[in-house]
Amino acid sequence: MDGSNMDGPSTDTGWTDVCAVDDIWPNTGVCALVEGCQVAVFRLVDDGQEQLFAIDNGDPFSDANVLSRGLVGNLGERLVVASPIYKQHFDLATGECVEDPGVSLRTWRVRVADGRVLIAA
Amino acid sequence: MSDPLRIVVVGNGMVGQKLLEELAERRPSGLDITVLCEEPRPAYDRVQLSSFFSGKTAEDLSLVPPGFFERDGLVLRLNAKAVAIDRSLKQVTTSTGETLPYDKLVLATGSYPFVPPVPGRERPDCFVYRTIEDLEAMTEAGGRSKVGVVVGGGLLGLEAAKALKDMGLETHVVEFAPRLMAVQVDDGGGRVLRQKIEALGVTVHTQKNTVEIVDGEARRHAMRFADDSVLETDMIVFSAGIRPRDELARASELGVGPRGGIVIDNHCRTLDDDIYAIGECALWDGKIYGLVAPGYEMARVCAAHIAAAVPQEDADEPPQFTGADMSTKLKLMGVDVASLGDAHAATPGARVCVYTDERKQVYKKLVVSEDGKYVLGGVLIGDAEAYGTLLQMMLNRMELPPEPEFLILPSGDGAARPALGVDALPDAAQICSCNNVSKATICAAVRDGAHSIGKLKTATKAGTSCGGCVPLTTQLMKAEMKRCGLSVNNHLCEHFPYSRQELYHLIRVGRIETFDELITRHGRGRGCDICKPAAASIFASCWNEFVLKKDKAALQDSNDYFLANIQKDGTYSIVPRIAGGEITPEKLIVLGEVAKKHRLYTKITGGQRIDLFGAQVHQLPLIWKELVDAGFESGHAYGKALRTVKSCVGSTWCRYGMLDSVSMALAIENRYKGLRAPHKIKSAVSGCTRECAEAQSKDFGVIATEKGWNLYVCGNGGMKPRHAELLAGDLDDETLIRYIDRFLMFYIRTADRLQRTSVWRDNLEGGLDYLKDVVVHDKLGIGAELEAEMAQVVGSYACEWKKAIESPEVLRRFRSFVNSDAPDSNVVFVDERNQIRPATPEEKARFKGVPVIAESA
Ligand code: SRM
Ligand SMILES: Cc1cc2nc3c(=O)[nH]c(=O)nc-3n(C[C@H](O)[C@H](O)[C@H](O)COP(=O)(O)OP(=O)(O)OC[C@H]3O[C@@H](n4cnc5c(N)ncnc54)[C@H](O)[C@@H]3O)c2cc1C
Ligand code: SF4
Ligand code: FES
Numbered sequence: 005m006d007g008s009n010m011d012g013p014s015t016d017t018g019w020t021d022v023c024a025v026d027d028i029w030p031n032t033g034v035c036a037l038v039e040g041c042q043v044a045v046f047r048l049v050d051d052g053q054e055q056l057f058a059i060d061n062g063d064p065f066s067d068a069n070v071l072s073r074g075l076v077g078n079l080g081e082r083l084v085v086a087s088p089i090y091k092q093h094f095d096l097a098t099g100e101c102v103e104d105p106g107v108s109l110r111t112w113r114v115r116v117a118d119g120r121v122l123i124a125a
Numbered sequence: 126m127s128d129p130l131r132i133v134v135v136g137n138g139m140v141g142q143k144l145l146e147e148l149a150e151r152r153p154s155g156l157d158i159t160v161l162c163e164e165p166r167p168a169y170d171r172v173q174l175s176s177f178f179s180g181k182t183a184e185d186l187s188l189v190p191p192g193f194f195e196r197d198g199l200v201l202r203l204n205a206k207a208v209a210i211d212r213s214l215k216q217v218t219t220s221t222g223e224t225l226p227y228d229k230l231v232l233a234t235g236s237y238p239f240v241p242p243v244p245g246r247e248r249p250d251c252f253v254y255r256t257i258e259d260l261e262a263m264t265e266a267g268g269r270s271k272v273g274v275v276v277g278g279g280l281l282g283l284e285a286a287k288a289l290k291d292m293g294l295e296t297h298v299v300e301f302a303p304r305l306m307a308v309q310v311d312d313g314g315g316r317v318l319r320q321k322i323e324a325l326g327v328t329v330h331t332q333k334n335t336v337e338i339v340d341g342e343a344r345r346h347a348m349r350f351a352d353d354s355v356l357e358t359d360m361i362v363f364s365a366g367i368r369p370r371d372e373l374a375r376a377s378e379l380g381v382g383p384r385g386g387i388v389i390d391n392h393c394r395t396l397d398d399d400i401y402a403i404g405e406c407a408l409w410d411g412k413i414y415g416l417v418a419p420g421y422e423m424a425r426v427c428a429a430h431i432a433a434a435v436p437q438e439d440a441d442e443p444p445q446f447t448g449a450d451m452s453t454k455l456k457l458m459g460v461d462v463a464s465l466g467d468a469h470a471a472t473p474g475a476r477v478c479v480y481t482d483e484r485k486q487v488y489k490k491l492v493v494s495e496d497g498k499y500v501l502g503g504v505l506i507g508d509a510e511a512y513g514t515l516l517q518m519m520l521n522r523m524e525l526p527p528e529p530e531f532l533i534l535p536s537g538d539g540a541a542r543p544a545l546g547v548d549a550l551p552d553a554a555q556i557c558s559c560n561n562v563s564k565a566t567i568c569a570a571v572r573d574g575a576h577s578i579g580k581l582k583t584a585t586k587a588g589t590s591c592g593g594c595v596p597l598t599t600q601l602m603k604a605e606m607k608r609c610g611l612s613v614n615n616h617l618c619e620h621f622p623y624s625r626q627e628l629y630h631l632i633r634v635g636r637i638e639t640f641d642e643l644i645t646r647h648g649r650g651r652g653c654d655i656c657k658p659a660a661a662s663i664f665a666s667c668w669n670e671f672v673l674k675k676d677k678a679a680l681q682d683s684n685d686y687f688l689a690n691i692q693k694d695g696t697y698s699i700v701p702r703i704a705g706g707e708i709t710p711e712k713l714i715v716l717g718e719v720a721k722k723h724r725l726y727t728k729i730t731g732g733q734r735i736d737l738f739g740a741q742v743h744q745l746p747l748i749w750k751e752l753v754d755a756g757f758e759s760g761h762a763y764g765k766a767l768r769t770v771k772s773c774v775g776s777t778w779c780r781y782g783m784l785d786s787v788s789m790a791l792a793i794e795n796r797y798k799g800l801r802a803p804h805k806i807k808s809a810v811s812g813c814t815r816e817c818a819e820a821q822s823k824d825f826g827v828i829a830t831e832k833g834w835n836l837y838v839c840g841n842g843g844m845k846p847r848h849a850e851l852l853a854g855d856l857d858d859e860t861l862i863r864y865i866d867r868f869l870m871f872y873i874r875t876a877d878r879l880q881r882t883s884v885w886r887d888n889l890e891g892g893l894d895y896l897k898d899v900v901v902h903d904k905l906g907i908g909a910e911l912e913a914e915m916a917q918v919v920g921s922y923a924c925e926w927k928k929a930i931e932s933p934e935v936l937r938r939f940r941s942f943v944n945s946d947a948p949d950s951n952v953v954f955v956d957e958r959n960q961i962r963p964a965t966p967e968e969k970a971r972f973k974g975v976p977v978i979a980e981s982a
Binding site for chain 2: 067076080091099
């Protein structure tokens, strides 16, 4: 797992348990409801190394809640998801749109404890 | 403000239209332009006229952008001929008796086809080859004829011969001179050209002088020649040269040359300062230019001169017409023919070097200056690859390498010829002669971001007319991109340094079955939304595994991932397979009931099936369970895969049907359903040539005839419609399927990502003939292999939706939220015409949070 995501006890307030890690197939995303917000959670696996990311599920270009259903991968150094509607890419770490840096999505903190995925604002 | 300058343009042909464009671009204020166009339609592309026979319509050939004539100060009169000019009153009289005053008059009247004064030339079914109306009349007569003769073996004559041949006529070319294309090529070239043309099944008669045309015995006409021989034919096309249309100029004493043509100066002005002549009707320095590029240059010069008469800020000295190069390169009946500069070596002291290969039927001649330093001209038949290089060397007076003959000799050792590095060209070199675009302009556009030939065409207009300069323009673009440090390649994306075709081979040859293995062995990084679906598609074409297997699911586009088509609001549509468009009442009722129960919008698609819209992710398996139980299968509307095979009702019901088109459509759809490809594939089967199933607009289409099935391939509707071409005719059921197997697998193997068969075919070297060689004649010897590959895919078909609803692991993924069963509250519908539709943003704001509003919008 991504080291930075592992800090802090799982009992911390503000963290929402959304699902088991295995509920997210490798290199895909799911959508979770967190405090009334739709959050797209992605699980990236590369050479046995795992990383989790969480950004808004809403696609600002189509106004549809779909980003969790996009394809993930990398563009140069950046890890990205492509919107399934009009194919813009969003940086998973920062939420920034690659094609239109003026547009940025909210990112969420995410970590794993005991095989569960936890999300916080 | 002063009164507007009144301009009358006579003729809206190719050059006349160019003038209007040039004037519109310069936009000097205060022009009032009237255009008299004798033809019933505005300007069209005469150069491409012959493509009318291969299915292009008058609209396709139009040179007039939509809305062009709607601007202020521009009036177009169709069917309006100028019949007289009164130079003292400065007015033009039209065929309708109107008089139009002018300040400046431009004659762009082109030329007319010359018909030799042979008695009998006025007989019915004798034609010329100049306008769309001419071609329409030829088509009509062609349908009633068996034999056709073209009089004249020049460039246009050979084009006309091709047209007759394509109409299925026994075709003859009758030429007065001792060789074909006498103006452009010499004796040696003419001989090779003749062999090539005859090999295509056209009979060539040279040194024939027609003396009369009378009633024939077996055919409509009999042509009698000076040597007393006779040729019988049903129709005749005269293509014996052109003559300038200078009748208006003659009548108003404007000055015409001894052999016709309106005399003009370097500004394209006639001897009357207010009257210009441009294009094929104009005579400059004793020369008439029968090509479009010099005409365009005249249009530019003339427009600049007229604009200079209107006071403006940046009044540069207007450019002048200083002659034009007449070099041409064309493909005549599939034969490359090029002629450059002084092809006949008329320059004193010129040295000639000739290369002939009788077996391959190649003829090349190079004419160089006395000192051997410069190219003066040349002739290339059968292989015109060197044309671009030689032309640039000639036009730019570039010094030749020490042994210039190597420029036309084939290289025995396979090493590259001393091709002209585009770097060697001076900046001012004119690359596109039709549109006068220089190397400097092209390079500048590349630096400004035009990194594809399409963008470059938009930015500079290079390559947008005859297209002859596209190869050189592409070379320049690539060179300039390299210089800017940009990569130039056909790589799929940053993760794989291969084209789709190469990747296909790597996967098949290396028996690679997973993306991880593929990227570890042949790529880098993690992949992206380009290479992942492409790889998934190749895996499916090769191994046909379930697309939602755990290691494949992450590669699929949203559509393939959820086995449905995503819509603008994030919901999905459902398209069950309705093979051949045939459906029982029971199944129709099921579709209606399912749609009603889940409140889905229903629509009959353009592909003869029924689409159900507005399902959310979590609803998809529920809906599909009901559909699968009722016997429906996935329609693959979401996949780059076989879509629909449309059918007409065929011989079972229709009084004209030749064969049972519905059964064949069902057989085809069921055979190839689920087949993954570089792009979607569509098909149709019609029961007779009335073609009610529109098979000729499909990737592959089948039409029944008296003698069996005709197979058409590489058609397209969509963005750029293309008529399918006949691959093979009169086939029995089994051969038909065999050819389709081979055709489809060959396409799947070799096409680029997201390339429909039409685009693939347009880029296929060797064209339709090559495709026939591979599919019908099995020249590559891969027929059996292709059939075996297809057999594996056909044998391993399984309905993806049936598998999905049977797999609990897969079903778990069909949820809107991983931690809640709630639907997506952002999906809001309103009623319209008694069905649902997505709410607009304003409606959503009004009804926030309420899933379905039952209110008429
Ligand atoms: C539903 C339908 C329109 C309808 O209501 O009739 C339709 C709908 C879509 N078409 Fe189509 N096309 C439909 C028949 C056609 C036809 C007519 C036909 O097949 O006879 C054509 C022209 C024929 C052809 O393809 O040559 C057609 C040419 C296109 C094209 C242009 C393809 C091209 O080569 O130029 C696209 C875009 C693409 O594929 O890249 C497209 C893409 C689409 C997409 C997938 C666009 C998208 O990504 O959202 C649409 C969504 C489908 C869905 O179900 O959600 N659709 N589309 C038709 C479904 C037919 C079916 O039963 O499967
Ligand atoms: C089949 C074919 C293939 C060709 N292929 C090539 C090629 O590959 N490369 C190449 O460079 N060139 C080619 N050409 C030649 C090219 O089409 C001409 O050079 C070009 O069209 C000349 O343009 P223009 O405007 O001078 O004449 P046109 O295009 O002939 O236009 C003249 C127009 O003026 C109209 N007109 C004449 N008199 C009057 C009047 N009194 N009042 C009103 N209107 C009038 C005519 O009806 C016509 O519409 C080809 C020509 C043909 C027919
Ligand atoms: S294509 Fe022929 S058989 Fe089919 S419906 Fe039309 S007329 Fe009838
Ligand atoms: S030379 Fe004809 S389009 Fe460029």
